[in-house]
Amino acid sequence: TRSSDITATVEWESPSNLAIVKYWGKQRVQEPLNPSISFSLKNAVTRTKVSAQPAETAGFTFTLDGVKKESFNDKVEIFLEKTRPYLPFIRKHHLTIESTNTFPHSSGIASSASSMSALALCLTELHNISLGKETPLPDPVMVSGLARLGSGSACRSVFGGWTLWGKYAGMKESTDMYAMPVNDLEIADDFKNIQDAILLIDPERKKVSSSAGHGLMDQHPFKEARIEQAHQHTEKLLEILKSGHWSQFFEIAENEALTLHGLMMNSSPSYTLLHPRSLEAIAKIREAREIDGLTVGFSMDAGPNIHLLYPRWEEAKVRPWIEQALAPLCAGGQVLYDQLGGGPA
Numbered sequence: 001t002r003s004s005d006i007t008a009t010v011e012w013e014s015p016s017n018l019a020i021v022k023y024w025g026k027q028r029v030q031e032p033l034n035p036s037i038s039f040s041l042k043n044a045v046t047r048t049k050v051s052a053q054p055a056e057t058a059g060f061t062f063t064l065d066g067v068k069k070e071s072f073n074d075k076v077e078i079f080l081e082k083t084r085p086y087l088p089f090i091r092k093h094h095l096t097i098e099s100t101n102t103f104p105h106s107s108g109i110a111s112s113a114s115s116m117s118a119l120a121l122c123l124t125e126l127h128n129i130s131l132g133k134e135t136p137l138p139d140p141v142m143v144s145g146l147a148r149l150g151s152g153s154a155c156r157s158v159f160g161g162w163t164l165w166g167k168y169a170g171m172k173e174s175t176d177m178y179a180m181p182v183n184d185l186e187i188a189d190d191f192k193n194i195q196d197a198i199l200l201i202d203p204e205r206k207k208v209s210s211s212a213g214h215g216l217m218d219q220h221p222f223k224e225a226r227i228e229q230a231h232q233h234t235e236k237l238l239e240i241l242k243s244g245h246w247s248q249f250f251e252i253a254e255n256e257a258l259t260l261h262g263l264m265m266n267s268s269p270s271y272t273l274l275h276p277r278s279l280e281a282i283a284k285i286r287e288a289r290e291i292d293g294l295t296v297g298f299s300m301d302a303g304p305n306i307h308l309l310y311p312r313w314e315e316a317k318v319r320p321w322i323e324q325a326l327a328p329l330c331a332g333g334q335v336l337y338d339q340l341g342g343g344p345a
């Protein structure tokens with residue numbers, strides 16, 4: 001079938017995700033150096049609306065929360081260029097792209113995963129409409145592969161729940177090209193409703209982008225050891241997700257988070273994204289677990305914020321402790337309460 005001119009508007013909402021085994025370093029065209037495992041969030045989402053109109057020359061306008069954002073134009077432009085071979089309608093349409101995030105601007109919450117995933121969903125649906133498909137609903141595997149071209153971590157946001165991305169020997173179907181959901185039957189109930197309280201330690205824009213950080217893995221002295229470790233952590237985490245063992249889970253989650261920051265600190269050039277209050281929060285979390293017996297642990301992304309992780313059944317004890325002990329470490333006392341979510345809608 002040939003793609004035809006369309007006048008259509010589609011809209012998708014897609015979540016951000018939190019990796020427990022981290023993607024850090026890439027090769028070729030947005031392929032990860034190592035497998036990663038994440039879960040999609042419920043409340044931290046991007047909602048994107050794309051209208052396509054036939055046009056002589058392809059082009060687009062992009063707004064975030066109703067405001068033109070020049071800084072994002074490059075990222076969108078590059079994404080459209082990369083996806084054009086797969087989505088030929090882009091060549092002869094003007095796209096009006098409107099995005100809103102549910103989480104605060106420049107809060108340090110990575111929006112590239114949710115925004116690129118939402119955009120990939122919209123573009124794939126428009127592509128299907130241009131092909132005259134009866135059910136234009138996008139195929140998640142195709143969307144995940146396209147989202148990856150926009151931002152590596154975005155390929156994991158196309159699915160709800162737990163997701164694996166990257167070739168891993170223990171799962172035959174796994175691939176570097178797109179993410180896939182971890183079988184629901186292989187996940188203990190506790191981890192199906194894992195809670196994530198995001199401590200907004202410092203909302204300042206980070207000094208080094210994730211893309212630059214990935215790049216520094218090329219020549220990293222610990223590159224091979226890191227790849228090996230990620231494979232081992234992937235294998236262990238998949239077992240832990242099945243068994244529902246929280247202390248083993250926290251061991252991996254925290255090691256991965258601190259390894260990520262360690263890799264930044266000993267790359268060349270070296271840099272740090274940790275804030276003194278990140279370290280204070282980490283100390284408090286470990287103390288609460290080791291001394292007070294709370295079932296809590298943490299992860300981090302490439303920034304100073306802390307993701308406090310805990311089971312739903314611990315909520316009644318954890319909430320007041322967050323407000324009393326951790327919220328004071330956050331900018332403006334801000335904590336975003338989130339949890340595992342069901343994926344795009």
Ligand code: 2P0
Pocket residue numbers: 018019021022023024030036110112113150151152153154210211214260300301302
């Ligand atoms: C992850 N992060 O697994 C890792 C851990 C941040 C910390 O993937 O260059 O925005 O667009 O592929 O996906 C953030 O990097 O980077 C990231 P690109 P991306 O979630």
